[in-house]
Amino acid sequence: MSKYSINDFKVGDSVYHLSNTGLIMIAIEINNNPDEISCRWVDKSGVSHVEEFIPQELGKADDLGPEIYVM
Numbered sequence: 202m203s204k205y206s207i208n209d210f211k212v213g214d215s216v217y218h219l220s221n222t223g224l225i226m227i228a229i230e231i232n233n234n235p236d237e238i239s240c241r242w243v244d245k246s247g248v249s250h251v252e253e254f255i256p257q258e259l260g261k262a263d264d265l266g267p268e269i270y271v272m
Contacts, residue, residue, distance in 0.1 A: 207236040207256045215262035216240060218254065225262050 210216070214228040216238070226240035229251065237253040244250060 205256050205259065205261065207231065207233060207238070209261075210238050210256060210259070216259045217262055217265070218258055219260055220258075222260075222265060 210228050210231055212228055212231060216226050216228055217224060218226075224242060226242040228238050229241045230239035232239065232253070236255055238256060238259060239251055239253050240259075241249060241251045
């Protein structure tokens with residue numbers, strides 16, 4: 202489970218679901234009752250998605266470390 206609570210997130214945070222570190226989402230709304238974070242992401246087809254998650258499902262993208270690009 203995540204080490205974060207609802208109070209650790211703010212709108213604009215880059216987050217990921219703990220089951221899929223490859224999909225980075227943006228927190229677009231914080232709902233304190235119930236404890237849910239609305240996140241948006243765009244899939245490979247260019248379709249935008251919004252879904253609500255509880256904070257225990259999410260991690261902050263900064264925790265994943267820098268990405269390495271190979272040229």
